[in-house]
Amino acid sequence: MKQNLKYYPKARTHTFHFDHVHIKWNQQVPLHQQETWELSYIITGSGVRIIGDIVENFSKGEVILIPPNIPHCWSFDESVHDSKGNIENITIVFENVFLENCKNIFPELMNSISELQSNENAVSFKNELLERLQTLMTSMIDQNSIERLSSFIQLLELISYCKEMQIVGRPVSENKKEKKLQEIYLFILNNFQRNITLEEISRSVGMQKSSFCVFFKKMTGKSFFTYLTEFRIESSCQMLLKTKLSVAEICIASGFSDIPYYNRVFKKIKNIPPTQFRKNAEHTRTSEIQ
Structure with a gap:
């Protein structure tokens, strides 16, 4: 990179x-x-x-x-x-x-x-x-x-x-694998808000799809799309906490195209729906002020 x-x-x-x-x-x-x-x-x-x-x-x-x-x-x-x-x-x-x-x-x-x-x-x-x-x-x-x-x-x-x-x-080692992983992270950072295909991400780092999948799973312990989904959910959490955007707007802004799917995935990862996540945060802030 x-x-x-x-x-x-x-x-x-x-x-x-x-x-x-x-x-x-x-x-x-x-x-x-x-x-x-x-x-x-x-x-x-x-x-x-x-x-x-x-x-x-x-x-x-x-x-x-x-x-x-x-x-x-x-x-x-x-x-x-x-x-x-x-x-x-x-x-x-x-x-x-x-x-x-x-x-x-x-x-x-x-x-x-x-x-x-x-x-x-x-x-x-x-x-x-x-x-x-x-x-x-x-x-x-x-x-x-x-x-x-x-x-x-x-x-x-x-x-x-x-x-x-x-x-x-932490410092990035001279290890080529670590540098390749950082290159993938940078691609995700710059593109997570839109649709990313396996063909696109593997091509962007100069790898075949099958080799890319094996490499990413070995380096992170997760499949690429599992990691990408969790990354998008974490990003949406920040928007729920820091903005007044609606859940539908946040869904799109964090890279999801289907609101019901976003709600299901959010609840699976965070154990509560996004609306409740935002309410809990607002309640916590109100309690701290009081």
Whole structure:
């Protein structure tokens, strides 16, 4: 799979790159990797992401740390946006050489930065730490360069010793099979909302249908269409939670063409129909507010 590489400018007047954007849902960078660290905060938007070897749903509020050379991309849902139709996020990109320089210049940061560098996996943060990161990253929007540098040092300290986090992506090995599987995941991510035939997906990754089926089952433990159906159901769950679209609209938007079939499959996988799933979520949110 050919991956697009995103290179942020190495501005000599700044030690890291701070990017705060309001853009349309489909203007995100496609699958890419870089030799830098990346800290991303999703302020508005939700959808599906690929980070290394993991494909899963994401929603607003997440703060994700991605170490160097892990391929990743976010695919935003076009129905989740602000009043102007935009998604919003903050991305902070910094180089490993900057971390090394910090250790040499500031002995106080030696242990925390070494701890950070020892992490090879992409992680998301939780609970009180997540709220502190959100607040600190948001405050950086209106800060000058000196204030941002101070905030960035605080960010490094916070994420270095974090224990309240979960792995959301791992490095992709040089194994050809793993790379082929990631290529399949990317195809699903970009095409799950429409009909996908076995002929099309196998051809897109340069395999015969029979070989593709055997390969996918061996790598994932599931048939391709079982995986695709579960992926579509999970995506529809995000739309039920994050949008006001009707169940019929969500059915179509998540790749199903028949509403009764969608309802049956949803209930089989989630043990409740989609309407009840949405009501339960709304009841939970109301209870939390009260």
